[in-house]
Amino acid sequence: MLLEGLKVVEMSTWVAGPSTAAVLADWGADVIKVERPIGDATRVYYPDTPESPGNPIFTNENRGKRGIVLDLARPGAVEALKALLREADIFITNVRPGGLKRQGLDYDSLKAEMPRLIYAAVTGYGLTGPEADTPAFDLTAFWARSGVAHATIPSDQAPFGSRPGFGDHTTALATVSAILAAVHERHQTGRGRLVETSLIRAAAYAISWDLSALLRFGQVTTARPRSERMVAHSGFFRTRDDRWVYLMPRTLDDFTNTMLVVDxxxxxxxxxxxxxxxxxxxxxxxxxxxxxxxAQLTLEEACARLTELDVAHAPLGTLEELVEAPFAEAAGCFQPVADGWGGSFRVAAAPARFPEGAPAVGMAAPKLGEHTREVLESAGLTADQIDELIQSGAAIQGAQHPASAGAR
Known part of the structure; x- marks a missing residue:
């Protein structure tokens, strides 16, 4: 069903690469996460203990995966990873290109031996050019450098950062789309290919309404201070109870109806x-x-009048309101995931669902190195080879979940 039968190896950290693989896992792919001995950076944000089970950040990006630890600086670890890739359909990585090339794990080094492998490289600025090896995060490449922040933040305000993962998740969805296009092509050709996405390219596409006008006319008007808005009945408006409502005019009738709303x-x-x-x-x-x-209306009164007159609008909601909202639950915004200690908690769901049936979701994120031995065994390594890797520190078998990992 859906992606069941696809084998994915993911060697990435933080958000864009891991969340790409998490969506594929949600849709049924068998995903193996490869980590360094210190683990993915997002493991450190919240404790994962019996007193506070389940790291919400790491789980959001890594639920449904099996996890192994390989120290690629030690003898035998790179070959062990290649054994996994020989059995895989897809390899996802956001390690910088220079580091991958030094270890013989770049696409050009692997494609002759693994012609069916779909190699997905998630980058900051692409695989070529002067910035190919520049370290990048969504806050730097997607938000700040791309022009997205400049186009979004009004000129009368000091610059501020986006929320963590905002651009990463946009890039992840682009990567999922590209991977599935390559999978479809492979059905016809029998060959894999290199798939490359970047934070900067995803940002350019995300802001392309403004960017397309700039490319065509050489200038564009982006975020204005609220006091300089050109359409009086567009944007956010503060209500009597100190809430905000956003109006999005569609036709000339909306001006008429807005005048009726404000009496x-x-x-x-x-x-x-x-x-x-x-x-x-x-x-x-x-x-x-x-x-x-x-300012004379409460938020409830304003929304009631706007709804009655069919003016497109929405209150400025909070995350706390979203998690309690019946419409968000009905839209499938959340899903339960096992915490690995016998309980469960809700996380944000992947942004598509399949009402006519899909793989069950709910498997916990792996503990560090939890599945190292079983994954290496499935890749064809002997017990003696695995023991040697573990004894040398090239591989690490971590703790097992003390409770059931939950349904797949």
Missing amino acids: RPELLADPRFEAPVTDPLAIRELCQIVDDGF
Whole structure:
């Protein structure tokens, strides 16, 4: 069902690479996560103990996987990894290109021996060019350097960072799409291929509404200070109970209906406010009128009126409200995952679901090196070879989950 039967080896850390593999695992692929002895960096954010079971950050990016530890600096570890790749359909990595090449794990070094392998490289700035080996995170490449932050943050505010993983998860979805395109092609050709995604390219696509205008006309208007908005009934408005509601005008009727919402129908007959309003003084006056009108309504009252008049809008919600919202539950935003200690907790679900049937989701994220021995055995290594790797420190067999890992 779905991706069952696909074997994935993932050697990556932080978010973009691991979350790519987590989505594939959710959809039924058998995913093996390869970690260094110190483990994925996201393991350190929250404890995983009987008193506080289940690291939510690591689990969000690594649920449903089996985990092994290989120290690629030690003899035998690279060959053990290659044994896994010979049995795999897909290899996902966000290790920098230079490091992979030095270890003979770049695509060019592997493709002759493993012609069916789909090799997915998740990068900051691509595999070629002057920035190919520059360390990158979504906060640096996707958010700051790409122009996304500059286009998003109004000029009257100091720059601020995006939330962690925001650009990484966008890049992960692009990587999933590219991998599945390569899988489809392999059905026809029998050959794998190199798939490459980057934070910078995903950012350019994410901001491409503005970017396309800039490319076409040489200039673009991005985020303005709220006091300089050009459409009086567009954007966020503060209500009497100190909440905010966002209006998204679609047609000229929305201006009419917004005037009804704020109890100023007489303005519809004022020629100064006949669309399109271009006079700066009229725009500023109208903006103040709309602001004052919403300031007289509670959020509940404003949303009720906007809904009745079919004006596209949404309250400025909080994460706390989202996790309790019936609409979010109905949309499938969350899923339970085993914590590895006999309990479970909710995490964000992959952003697509399959109502007519899909693999069960819920297997815990692996403990560090939890499945090293069983994975190496399945790759064809003998017990003596595995013992030698473990004794030399090239591989590490970690602790087993003390409780059932839950349903797949």
